[in-house]
Amino acid sequence: MxxxxxxxxxxxxxxxxxxxxxxxxxxxxxxxxxxxxxxxxxxxxxxxxxxxxxxxxxxxxxxxxxxxxxxxxxxxxxxxxxxxxxxxxxxxxxxxxxxxxxxxxxxxxxxxxxxxxxxxxxxxxxxxxxxxxxxxxxxxxxxxxxxxxxxxxxxxxxxxxxxxxxxxxxxxxxxxxxxxxxxxxxxxNNVNDLGCDEVLFKRVVKTVFGQRRKMLRVSLRQLFTPQTMPTPDFFAQDIMTKRPEQLSVQQFVELTSMVADKVNNTAL
Structure with missing residues (x-):
């Protein structure tokens, strides 16, 4: 053969x-x-x-x-x-x-x-x-x-x-x-629902790791338009001083919900 x-x-x-x-x-x-x-x-x-x-x-x-x-x-x-x-x-x-x-x-x-x-x-x-x-x-x-x-x-x-x-x-x-x-x-694993918008979760993860050396307060800005950009207090939170490799999966879930909340509320 x-x-x-x-x-x-x-x-x-x-x-x-x-x-x-x-x-x-x-x-x-x-x-x-x-x-x-x-x-x-x-x-x-x-x-x-x-x-x-x-x-x-x-x-x-x-x-x-x-x-x-x-x-x-x-x-x-x-x-x-x-x-x-x-x-x-x-x-x-x-x-x-x-x-x-x-x-x-x-x-x-x-x-x-x-x-x-x-x-x-x-x-x-x-x-x-x-x-x-x-x-x-x-x-x-x-x-x-x-x-x-x-x-x-x-x-x-x-x-x-x-x-x-x-x-x-x-x-x-x-x-x-x-x-x-x-x-x-x-x-x-036993997770059936992340507890956040899964599409946005992917966007958040890929966006911040695209600038992995930068703090989240810098890299996350790409996710917002001028109309949906949060106020400075959003970027002043403690988590925003972290870099993406420091976040656990659960923290990424929480971060996604934070972003979603700002996008949705600002769009109203």
Whole structure:
């Protein structure tokens, strides 16, 4: 069977260490019984362990060469290999609207986009595991006050409990990436409602981290028009002297409500 050649334009780095592949596959055991959707299976090094979980398994692969290889290598999955772009898919159609576990050895260049899409379907995905660039994993798992803490940290931790599981060295890939990798698991927390406007919450988080070195009293001004700009006492509150990496998720929720209150009241 002809091997698939890794394609640089797709950011492919095929995992070659079977022990690591087995450990990644076992991360889905924390969410038992649910069907599994694997992203970017490549030549199926992770797939071979997922199919042994006695669950329904589907895989999304954008590379047509890999799809052909997988169809030949795993005939039992022939109708379960989806040759599409994950970022463009309607995830409600994957398992007929049923919840599922998301996993994979994610392409580094789109991993953040994958997780933002996960957030759009958070009620459908109670558990997400897999391997990504270590730097991104550190950002997702970071606590407030750390340099790595940022947009991904806040947006994901608002809805998921994050576990940084283990680090993976460069030498277990073909071709080896220039950075280390890490395996993480994200499990839905008990939050069903943030208690604030979720759209505005995203805007607030992205706006202030866009100027992460500035105090909130400076960066937040971008959210207001001349007509809705609050009075100076709004920007004189204690929280306004903080920088975004100092705020917890709950403080971002409270900040969003403060902004919403000013926008709505001023607009009346």
């Amino acid at each position: 002809k091997q698939v050649k890794p394609k640089k334009n797709l950011g492919q780095h095929f995992l070659t260490d079977l022990g690591v592949a087995r450990r990644i596959a076992d991360t889905v055991d924390a969410c038992p019984a649910l069907p599994i959707l694997e992203i970017g299976p490549g030549m199926g090094v992770l797939t071979q362990y997922l199919v042994k979980k006695n669950r329904e398994v589907k895989a999304v692969e954008i590379d047509s060469e890999s799809v052909a290889y997988l169809n030949e290598r795993y005939p039992e999955l022939r109708d379960q290999i989806i040759g599409e772009d994950f970022l463009r898919m309607d995830l409600n159609k994957i398992f007929g609207g049923k919840q599922f576990v998301l996993t994979g050895n994610y392409p580094y260049d789109i991993s953040s986009q994958i997780f933002f899409k996960m957030l759009d379907y958070k009620d459908l995905i109670p558990c997400c595991t897999g391997m990504i660039q270590r730097e991104v994993a550190q950002r997702i798992a970071s606590a407030p006050g750390n340099k790595a803490y940022g947009i991904l940290s806040v947006m994901i931790q608002a809805w998921y409990d994050v576990e940084y599981l283990f680090t993976v060295d460069e030498g277990v890939f073909n071709p080896p990436p220039k950075v280390k990798s890490a395996v993480i698991r994200m499990t839905r």
